[in-house]
Amino acid sequence: MDARLFRYLFENTPNAVIMSGCIWDKGLQEQLRFVYTCEMNHNPVEQCHSNGDGSMLYNGSPIHMFIMGSFSLEDVKRLIYTVRHDIVDMVITPYVAPVQRFYLIQSVLAYRIEDPDIIEFIRSPYLYLKKANVKQFYFIYGNGKGFQKTEMEMYPGIYFEFQDAEILDIIEEMEGYRIPVMKAGHIINNRMLFQFGYFGTDLYRIRHFLFHYAKSMRIEKFDNRQIKKMMLAYRKAFSDCGMETLTMFCSPTEIIATQTDCVLNTIVIDKEDFCHADIEQDNGRCTVKCMLYNDYDVCHCHRTEHAELRVGILLLGNIHLSKHIQELRNHYQMVSPQIRAITLPNCGNMFNWDFSLTDMNVKKNAIFWICPLRSQMQSQVFTEIKAKNARYRIIVLNEEYGCCFNGFLTEKAE
Numbered sequence: 001m002d003a004r005l006f007r008y009l010f011e012n013t014p015n016a017v018i019m020s021g022c023i024w025d026k027g028l029q030e031q032l033r034f035v036y037t038c039e040m041n042h043n044p045v046e047q048c049h050s051n052g053d054g055s056m057l058y059n060g061s062p063i064h065m066f067i068m069g070s071f072s073l074e075d076v077k078r079l080i081y082t083v084r085h086d087i088v089d090m091v092i093t094p095y096v097a098p099v100q101r102f103y104l105i106q107s108v109l110a111y112r113i114e115d116p117d118i119i120e121f122i123r124s125p126y127l128y129l130k131k132a133n134v135k136q137f138y139f140i141y142g143n144g145k146g147f148q149k150t151e152m153e154m155y156p157g158i159y160f161e162f163q164d165a166e167i168l169d170i171i172e173e174m175e176g177y178r179i180p181v182m183k184a185g186h187i188i189n190n191r192m193l194f195q196f197g198y199f200g201t202d203l204y205r206i207r208h209f210l211f212h213y214a215k216s217m218r219i220e221k222f223d224n225r226q227i228k229k230m231m232l233a234y235r236k237a238f239s240d241c242g243m244e245t246l247t248m249f250c251s252p253t254e255i256i257a258t259q260t261d262c263v264l265n266t267i268v269i270d271k272e273d274f275c276h277a278d279i280e281q282d283n284g285r286c287t288v289k290c291m292l293y294n295d296y297d298v299c300h301c302h303r304t305e306h307a308e309l310r311v312g313i314l315l316l317g318n319i320h321l322s323k324h325i326q327e328l329r330n331h332y333q334m335v336s337p338q339i340r341a342i343t344l345p346n347c348g349n350m351f352n353w354d355f356s357l358t359d360m361n362v363k364k365n366a367i368f369w370i371c372p373l374r375s376q377m378q379s380q381v382f383t384e385i386k387a388k389n390a391r392y393r394i395i396v397l398n399e400e401y402g403c404c405f406n407g408f409l410t411e412k413a414e
Helices: 075-085 098-110 116-123 125-131 165-175 201-216 223-235 285-293 321-329 333-338 378-388
Strands: 004-011 016-025 030-039 065-068 088-094 134-144 157-162 184-190 192-199 245-252 260-270 298-299 314-316 339-343 366-373 392-397 401-411
Touching: 004 245, 016 260, 016 314, 016 366, 030 075, 030 245, 065 075, 065 245, 075 088, 075 098, 075 116, 088 245, 098 116, 098 165, 098 201, 098 223, 116 125, 125 134, 134 157, 134 165, 134 192, 165 201, 192 321, 201 223, 245 333, 321 333, 333 339, 366 378, 378 392, 392 401
Parallel strands: 030 065, 065 088, 088 134, 134 184, 314 339, 339 366, 366 392
Antiparallel strands: 004 016, 004 401, 016 030, 157 184, 184 192, 192 245, 245 314, 260 298, 260 401
16 A cells, blocks of 8 residues: 655744654655754844754754755754754755845854854855755745646656846845855655745845945945944844745645545644654654544545645745735645645744735635744734634644644555
């Protein structure tokens, strides 16, 4: 029988969305492991910083894809830790302009972080990854054409488009060297779909700011005082500090209910559970144990003819929904019937929220809204979600509790 197990594991954290996921083809004995990390970094009022080492939930197992949902200090620390301790095949990160990275360097200096790799990566991510032990890496700016479920686009491969020449020229002008930046697209690997979306600051705006600021000052007097002045002007021009975010949708590619049976379990995990995302490590026994010994939500409801299985996760990073809600809907329109769980952007901060996101045609399916517990500003967001649909469920992550979505796919009997 063609049995495939999948798992999405969210770490216990009050400040970030960190998901370790995998899909294991039991027949072929092939596993795909991936990590998505996105720290809260768009709050204009408060900034957060932790003293963690950036460790993930794989315990040294090779990671096929590491995705940075944001270019924050904590996400950089997690990437550096992973590159040092694990085998990383691919890194996908949003492209961040030098002035934005320079702004982040100020946080490194403020927290007196002396790790040379962290400083080197922030100063020049491309050059750092080029010499690091990473087989492939992609810098993403802008979105390519929308994903379509054609036979050609469902064939295994990496479907990123090259960025326009004019944008590449702007990047070369700012960096001093050419960087092969791509547009967000999708990846098909081990019968798993990963669709990415880029939402952030327009590089034309950044170039316009730098040009006019440079004209207004005298270069020969560019000292620490001028640097601080420029940072204040930059923060005033870009109230969200101009940082970017990568969103990601991931789901198995077997999505037609007439062809595939699927069960998905949702459980709360404690720190003491020592849960992990490496299915192959325990030969799938962790999933079976959850079914037998834990209280869990079972999402079956896949018997409807021609229905698509809701087994996908949409990770929204720190997207500003008020600015990008329509673009987001258009970008993920093709996969929206597959969404089982959504992470709230920027830990549910009202600054990033848009109520229209709750307009989903879910019928009898439960939809899970995942959010790290951060501040009282979330209460209005939670109320709006629950008031919209009784089938919506909120999962709050904190330092004690995380959550795990796990399940399996099998071919339907003839």
